[in-house]
Amino acid sequence: MKVAVFSCKPYDQRTLSKAVAETPSIELSYFESRLSSETMTLTNGFDAVSCFVNDNIDRHVIQYLADHGITAIALRCAGFNNVDLSAAKAANIKVYHVPDYSPTSVAEHAVALIMTLNRKTHRAYHRVKEGNFALEGLLGFNVQSRTVGCIGTGRIGQAFCRIMRGFGCRVLCYDISPNNDLVDIGCEYTDLETLYSDSDILSLHCPLNASTHHLINKNSLSKMKDGVMIINTSRGALVNAQEAIDALYTGKIGYLGLDVYEQENSIFFEDMSSHIIQDSVFQLMLTFPNVVVTGHQGYFTQEALDHIATTTLDNLIAHAEEKPCLRLLNP
Numbered sequence: 001m002k003v004a005v006f007s008c009k010p011y012d013q014r015t016l017s018k019a020v021a022e023t024p025s026i027e028l029s030y031f032e033s034r035l036s037s038e039t040m041t042l043t044n045g046f047d048a049v050s051c052f053v054n055d056n057i058d059r060h061v062i063q064y065l066a067d068h069g070i071t072a073i074a075l076r077c078a079g080f081n082n083v084d085l086s087a088a089k090a091a092n093i094k095v096y097h098v099p100d101y102s103p104t105s106v107a108e109h110a111v112a113l114i115m116t117l118n119r120k121t122h123r124a125y126h127r128v129k130e131g132n133f134a135l136e137g138l139l140g141f142n143v144q145s146r147t148v149g150c151i152g153t154g155r156i157g158q159a160f161c162r163i164m165r166g167f168g169c170r171v172l173c174y175d176i177s178p179n180n181d182l183v184d185i186g187c188e189y190t191d192l193e194t195l196y197s198d199s200d201i202l203s204l205h206c207p208l209n210a211s212t213h214h215l216i217n218k219n220s221l222s223k224m225k226d227g228v229m230i231i232n233t234s235r236g237a238l239v240n241a242q243e244a245i246d247a248l249y250t251g252k253i254g255y256l257g258l259d260v261y262e263q264e265n266s267i268f269f270e271d272m273s274s275h276i277i278q279d280s281v282f283q284l285m286l287t288f289p290n291v292v293v294t295g296h297q298g299y300f301t302q303e304a305l306d307h308i309a310t311t312t313l314d315n316l317i318a319h320a321e322e323k324p325c326l327r328l329l330n331p
């Protein structure tokens, strides 16, 4: 089976090449560009495509793929909001995904953001490089005994709560379907109001949907402690960025750690250092000393990349051999 791999960065290619070496029935060709209506002609002559979070696989692209003999789309991510699944089903194209590529990676990244913001290592790094060893402005706090709120206790949220219990925190959880394993290790499920009012640190691990869109907004922020730390490694649109900026000005938000941003599609995963980013909200966000933004790298560990590569190949093999696969999204 010949597979065109889109949105393929050098680090993806390295891991996929290693994994495919043991699978001679599959031949991968790597394209750094995203799959979209502009690039779809690159799929000519292939049997399947593999894509990532920012490829735009709409009805038009699906029709082109179907007309040119493509029978499978192997996503290398969990989310599938960028694929028209019903169009794919109608066109008899099977769509596979990688549902859980290392929850630990994202949970640990959320903790990295907490510790960076708290102990200000992002600022200390630059000071020390310039021979400035003054401590003024670098004062942190002990995380032990603080109250940490976790919204969404699925795979990633659960891993996050376990780490924070290890720090000695009181951990408050909110989820539409609570997980008793977390109660067994001393986490407390509560309503959102209590989680907002009691948390010193609040970390988001729920999916983006109609009920969570802009969950962090001026109304929810007004119920939180002054100087609260907000961490979002989940989906950008969980936070109303403009209202978060307003809360940074008043001090309601004392620390903001973001690995995701609502308008990230046109910015993240690319080197934008020679471009003027056309997003004044994002640009403003970057100017605050108590905001740390990372470019959707929560998942980015070698373990996660290995898991993505082997699962993607397993999905393609299952497709080629017409075997049932639990990671098929449109059976």
Ligand code: NAD
Residues within 6 Å of the ligand: 078, 079, 100, 103, 106, 151, 152, 153, 154, 155, 156, 157, 174, 175, 176, 177, 205, 206, 207, 208, 211, 212, 233, 234, 235, 259, 260, 296, 297, 298, 299, 300
């Ligand atoms: P999951 O499906 O295992 O868990 C999500 C949890 O959220 C579930 O327990 C669900 O019941 C709960 N939930 C759903 N609606 C809710 C609501 N309205 N309020 C509270 N809880 C709600 O998902 P996961 O694998 O833990 O992923 C969580 C998020 O992390 C996803 O949104 C995903 O997009 C994001 N993610 C980010 C990265 C990254 O690199 N930053 C990587 C992978 C996933």
